[in-house]
Amino acid sequence: MKPISMLFIAICLSTNAYAQTDSAIKIQKKMKLNAGIITTKLAASKAFYTDVLGFGVTFENDFYLLLHTPGRTSEISFLLPDHPSQQALFHKPFQGQGMYLTIEVEDVDEIYQEIRNKGIDIKIALRDEPWGDRHFAIEDPNGVGIDIVKYSPDNK
Incomplete structure (x- = not known):
């Protein structure tokens, strides 16, 4: 050649x-993740995420709820199962296992104390991990584990 x-x-x-x-x-650059949970527990989910974690309501109707984190950096949605407006793929309800969310916070100790003061059941007590993270975990009304963490600057 x-x-x-x-x-x-x-x-x-x-x-x-x-x-x-x-x-x-x-x-x-154009991607944004919004986790969604198909559940009959729209009201309980709304109360938990707004009252316990300080989320706001972005949108709500009789079959769908969209919530945002403080600062609106992330969202989570909840959808009634078997709703006729949705395709079959989005009909089956979440079974309460095999999913978790991680919420990164600046002051995990403060959030831990606030959640304890609200009487929320702590599933994993506040702890330091060998890799440097400090975290604790709670569970939402749908059975979703929520890991609330302050990442170590060395491990981010």
């Missing part, structure tokens, strides 16, 4: 690789 042909192929390949990398970066 002639050197000019090899150079042309190398340029094309590197341009294509750059385009794929650039495309992936653009997609990532």
